[in-house]
Amino acid sequence: MSAATVSASEATAPVVRRPSTRLIGVAINVAVVLGLLLAWWGVSTSSRYVAAPGETLRSLWRGLVDGDLGSAAVDTVGSAVVGFAGAAVVGVLGGYLLAVRPFLGAVMTPLVRCYGSIPHIIFLPILLSAFGVGHQSKIGMAALVSVLPVLMYTASGVREVSPLLVKVGRSLDIGVLGMAFRIRLRGAVPSVVVGLRLGFAAAFLAVVISEFFGSEAGVGVEMARAYGAFAYDRLLATVVLALAISFTVNWLFLLLERRLGYRS
Template sequence: MSTLSVEFKRGFSATSMGAVAWRAARGSIALIAFLALWEVLPRTGWVDATFLPPFSAVLRALFEMAVSGELGANLLASAARAASGFAIAVAIGVPLGLLIGWYRTLADLLNPLLEVFRNTAPLALLPVFVLVLGMGETSKVSMVVYSCLWPVVLNTVSGVRNVDPLLVRCARSMGLGSLRLFVKVVLPASVPAVFTGIRIAGAYSILVLIAAEMVGAKAGLGYLVNYSQYTFEIPKMYAGIVTLAVLGLTFNHAVVFVERRLTAWQGHR
């Protein structure tokens, strides 16, 4: 390999790394500005530090809970409940959505029921889940399943129904039967819509779980936030909220990673 080509590759690699670093820095500007305001406003008296402590105080509380093991125990409890309910919802919702989207008769039969459930707020049913299933793990996981199921089902149905008709006609003209048409054309084309529903469900799983944990739980991030408010340990309360935000971001990035793996054939910018 010539010296010129080596130098070109080095320059290209440096340029690419610089572009990646610039994009990462540019994407962090708003977050850094927000955290800086959070630190400065309580210290300058613009807001009451009793109710909104500086971000450094929140980080200190976060570190102390991490060292004591309190944060890890509550985080593990919430993550296990959210992941269990989310996984059950995806395992049920994707096949159900594919069936409803592919078979028009089944869709006509189930659509009225789906419309009722999709327009019933999960949190409105929280007392029902508690009364029927009790205040243990079952009711909390069931709440997550219920809240996550409908975004997955409805987006999967939409993905199947909105497959490009030209692709379907071309596949049929090549002699593909209904099963092979579904597996080779419809299913791959509907994957982006399916993952849109899965990402929405991931956000719902955290949101609904925290509300459920604030009612009768003895562990979990929702319990931690609620208990810290009652005992007026405000830095711990905000530390729990920050942990919830990180958990939600981690959940979302994991789903996006899997989606990019499964849709690599589409190309991503």
């Protein structure tokens, strides 16, 4: 058989289309979610302490319609956002300085790592003693917990910026601010966004946990009340609400990463 015949046969052969990687990923995600729901339902049939998925969703809907869970979610997310915003500013600035000032990085990096090894829940009694059970203590916890991932990922990203770009910036004499924003931080955007994503997740978790121990309102307060009243459907409904908020914010950050053309 000649080469021309082989080429003609290949051209007329039916094309076998394989499913795209994205469709396979979606199918796997759906299968995992269905598997978890099935396992949840199985556990609920054998334990009176675990509400069934349908009962939990009905309780969640009632809480949102009544406004109790909605206002609790707004309170928790608001405290997390304020604390995270302050931590983001401090973390990005601190991470940048640790990366571009070798002496400062050598002195402060061990202290930063030591701070990361501390269980941050120990700061909650101090904040409650200083600010009471209001928003200030929750905002403080959010800031203390979320600053570390932002700082570490920013410092790592700035250090990984190409030295060639830095030399080009210096040769163009773009100044200190230009070097910071147009060269170093711009090149560190992938790491900074990942740090922000992890930082907000840590801030939200810190606020929910702090609400368990001392707060007047919030998702953690609703969880504690439901647990104390043995309202297990309400308890799981609040947990589902917290998970939905966390997944939504994480998804938004992932969209931002993809919008910027990066993947973590």
